[in-house]
Amino acid sequence: MSKKIDSFFENYLKKSSMFVNKKALQGNYVPKEIPYREKQIEHIANVLAPALRLEKPSNLFVYGKTGTGKTLCVKHTTEAMFEIARKNNIELKFIYLNCKFKRVADTEYRLVAQLARELGEEVPVTGLPTEEIYKIFLASIDKKEQVIIIILDEIDQLVKKTGDEILYNLTRMNSELVKSQVSVIGISNDLVFTDVLDPRVKSSLSEEEVVFPPYNAIQLQKILKERSDLAFRGNVLDAGVIEKCAAYAAREHGDARRALELLRVAGEIVERQSGEKLSVEHIDLSEEKIEKDRVLEAISVQPKQSKLALFAILSKSMNNGNNGIDHIFTGDVYDVYKDYCSKAGVRPLTQRRVSDIIAELDMLGIINTKVISKGRYGRTREICLAIPNSLVPKTNDILRESLSL
DNA sequence: GTCAATTCACATGAAAGAGACCACGGTCTAGTG
DNA sequence: CTAGACCGTGGTCTCTTTCATGTGAATTGACGA
Numbered sequence: 205m206s207k208k209i210d211s212f213f214e215n216y217l218k219k220s221s222m223f224v225n226k227k228a229l230q231g232n233y234v235p236k237e238i239p240y241r242e243k244q245i246e247h248i249a250n251v252l253a254p255a256l257r258l259e260k261p262s263n264l265f266v267y268g269k270t271g272t273g274k275t276l277c278v279k280h281t282t283e284a285m286f287e288i289a290r291k292n293n294i295e296l297k298f299i300y301l302n303c304k305f306k307r308v309a310d311t312e313y314r315l316v317a318q319l320a321r322e323l324g325e326e327v328p329v330t331g332l333p334t335e336e337i338y339k340i341f342l343a344s345i346d347k348k349e350q351v352i353i354i355i356l357d358e359i360d361q362l363v364k365k366t367g368d369e370i371l372y373n374l375t376r377m378n379s380e381l382v383k384s385q386v387s388v389i390g391i392s393n394d395l396v397f398t399d400v401l402d403p404r405v406k407s408s409l410s411e412e413e414v415v416f417p418p419y420n421a422i423q424l425q426k427i428l429k430e431r432s433d434l435a436f437r438g439n440v441l442d443a444g445v446i447e448k449c450a451a452y453a454a455r456e457h458g459d460a461r462r463a464l465e466l467l468r469v470a471g472e473i474v475e476r477q478s479g480e481k482l483s484v485e486h487i488d489l490s491e492e493k494i495e496k497d498r499v500l501e502a503i504s505v506q507p508k509q510s511k512l513a514l515f516a517i518l519s520k521s522m523n524n525g526n527n528g529i530d531h532i533f534t535g536d537v538y539d540v541y542k543d544y545c546s547k548a549g550v551r552p553l554t555q556r557r558v559s560d561i562i563a564e565l566d567m568l569g570i571i572n573t574k575v576i577s578k579g580r581y582g583r584t585r586e587i588c589l590a591i592p593n594s595l596v597p598k599t600n601d602i603l604r605e606s607l608s609l
Numbered sequence: 610g611t612c613a614a615t616t617c618a619c620a621t622g623a624a625a626g627a628g629a630c631c632a633c634g635g636t637c638t639a640g641t642g
Numbered sequence: 643c644t645a646g647a648c649c650g651t652g653g654t655c656t657c658t659t660t661c662a663t664g665t666g667a668a669t670t671g672a673c674g675a
Contacts, residue, residue: 329654330630330653332633332653332654333653534619556621576667577618579616582618584619
């Protein structure tokens with residue numbers, strides 16, 4: 205047995221890899237050149253430049269859909285600035301926080317605590333009043349004369365969860381600082397996000413705005429070409445592969461990250477099959493695999509109650525005959541859900557909560573829901589499964605097993 | 610037939626509770642010199 | 643005398659319940675032609 209394993213690894217090592225530098229296809233890779241984003245970078249640089257003279261730069265707001273290079277460009281620019289600042293001994297600091305990550309920066313307390321931590325303060329995870337955390341943070345900044353630029357990625361998530369008070373406090377902080385200055389760069393996927401902001405916050409946060417338009421298919425092709433040249437060994441790509449990737453991604457609002465992922469996963473598939481060439485079919489397989497992984501991953505990490513609700517939806521839609529196109533409503537799901545709860549020995553949640561859970565599942569793209577009115581017969585959600593038919597049995601198994609039903 | 614009122618079955622919002630986690634300060638206890 | 647154990651208080655955070663309000667069109671029923 206161990207012989208077998210050994211020789212497997214030996215062979216694996218001997219096999220020449222498709223990839224020369226797989227990193228070039230990964231999400232966090234920062235290329236030297238960012239094509240089609242010269243204007244945006246220039247704009248960002250212009251806004252931030254005063255920081256090098258220890259003047260407070262304007263707050264900046266960056267919009268654009270996912271995978272349009274927002275984060276990349278901001279990082280690119282700020283890193284370059286940081287280098288310059290370091291060389292010239294300028295007290296300039298960047299703090300990058302992604303508000304999306306749970307338990308890092310998704311509440312006011314945690315955000316400020318994390319900021320303080322980035323500045324080297326020891327801050328407890330919880331237990332202190334938020335006010336206290338602010339004081340610690342302020343004191344830490346104001347130790348010396350410096351400019352601090354806080355980059356809040358996916359800021360819309362933060363505001364959606366906790367309201368815009370944080371941003372108000374953050375942008376207003378300068379009035380309490382004596383020696384140092386703070387600027388905020390907000391990055392958002394949501395284009396209409398600022399509409400929900402308090403006007404005061406809105407005007408102070410978006411003193412300057414940069415918009416990132418989606419890439420079109422041609423631009424995506426160029427990007428993919430550049431990266432794949434870096435990533436893959438010489439001509440392993442079949443003709444048309446790049447074009448297909450680009451087309452897939454362009455369909456999804458020009459998401460370059462997705463296009464690169466598609467290419468990378470396709471490469472991994474070929475490698476696993478010990479193939480030599482990456483062909484157009486591999487892109488299809490890759491697309492399928494990504495979708496499958498995404499769905500199954502999302503499902504298996506759901507908490508028990510969500511799983512129960514999903515299981516109820518699943519069995520309801522299977523009972524209804526084929527592929528759940530028939531209408532399922534919240535009330536029906538709730539009844540079935542209660543049944544499963546008693547079978548699984550779990551106390552059922554209220555309908556109010558289950559309604560929210562259904563909305564959450566919708567957000568995850570596992571189901572699709574639409575609020576409809578059935579006139580005299582009330583208003584409800586029409587629910588149907590959004591997972592591909594081929595995944596339904598597998599999903600069912602996962603749920604059944606983890607709920608021990 | 611027309612039109613406003615009614616009605617249903619939830620959706621959606623707001624507030625508040627439960628329980629887990631944690632920090633901090635005060636008090637108690639046991640070990641040390 | 644002091645370090646550490648052990649409370650009690652007060653804080654955050656997540657998940658949930660409770661209570662309240664909103665809602666869109668099928669249905670109803672009064673009305674008039």
